Amino acid sequence: MTDFIEATLSPRRPRFTLPRGACDTHCHVIGPARSFPYAASRPYTPEEETDKTVLSALHERLGVDRAVIVQATVYATDxxxxxxxxxxxxxARRGVALVDTSISDAALQALHDGGIxxxxxxxxxxxWTPxxxxxxxALMHRIAGLGWHVLLHLDATALVELQTMLDALPVPFLIDHMGRIDAGAGLDQPGFAQLLEWAQRDHCWIKLSALDRISATGAPFVDAAPFARALLEAxxxxxxxxxxxxxxxxxxxVLHDATLVDVLPLCGDARALHKLLVANPARLYGFVD
Structure with missing residues (x-):
């Protein structure tokens, strides 16, 4: 374990080599503020700018070939x-937007044309304000015509409460960050049981992202791996x-994102990881070799 920790915390390339076509489906770009000013009503102010150049350098170092860039909340709907x-x-890039439910069809089409x-x-x-x-x-029916899906930031424990809404969705829905579960509560926690149940439904996708958020022990985040493995198997x-x-x-x-890459072999075998990293995002986001 000591060697594993030293390798994953080192500011170097990861030990684990990602497969060709690997996709980071949840990352953000922030700045420069002079070109992309923050929203006045932002929930926080970023401590540093991590613009598209920084993101490209990170992905090159990690071995990531594709990316889905999620609009940061500091920019609201801009x-x-x-x-x-x-x-x-x-x-090699797609995007996830933040929009008002009143957005026009023309604006939605412009976002689609730009890769959203x-x-x-x-x-x-x-x-959030739900x-x-x-x-x-109504918006979900409009984006269905574009072939989009909806990314939902929610607690897994709220899935029962939201069941009627989720069952009525005309588009696939993708649950952010493994439903914000806490690895410290164990694999038998009610929220994770609900997440595993929902994982069986054809219109439900789950994002095994932010393992550092669900980890109770911190880097190298190995306590999050059994949860990711269970979802990958389900x-x-x-x-x-x-x-x-x-x-x-x-x-x-997160001292270095190689830490998150090096946890992946603990989450599944090579075939399972290829689906997770390459085949599934290519199918959902329309990436073509």
């Missing part, structure tokens, strides 16, 4: 920074992986 980052590598393939909404009340249910469902065709770089509001410090 998605220009995501579109700008996609435009640099349109064959999903919208994100939050149902964690201390972090959308009006009727307006939310739903091998509908799971994705992401770093959550640059880790806004972290639970534990």
């Amino acid at each position: 998605n220009r920074i995501v579109l700008d980052a996609i435009a640099d590598r349109p064959h 393939r999903a919208v994100r909404f939050g149902f964690v009340r201390q972090l 959308p009006d249910p009727a307006e939310f469902q 739903s091998p065709e509908r799971v994705l992986w992401g770093t959550d770089y640059p880790h806004p509001n972290p639970r534990h410090p």
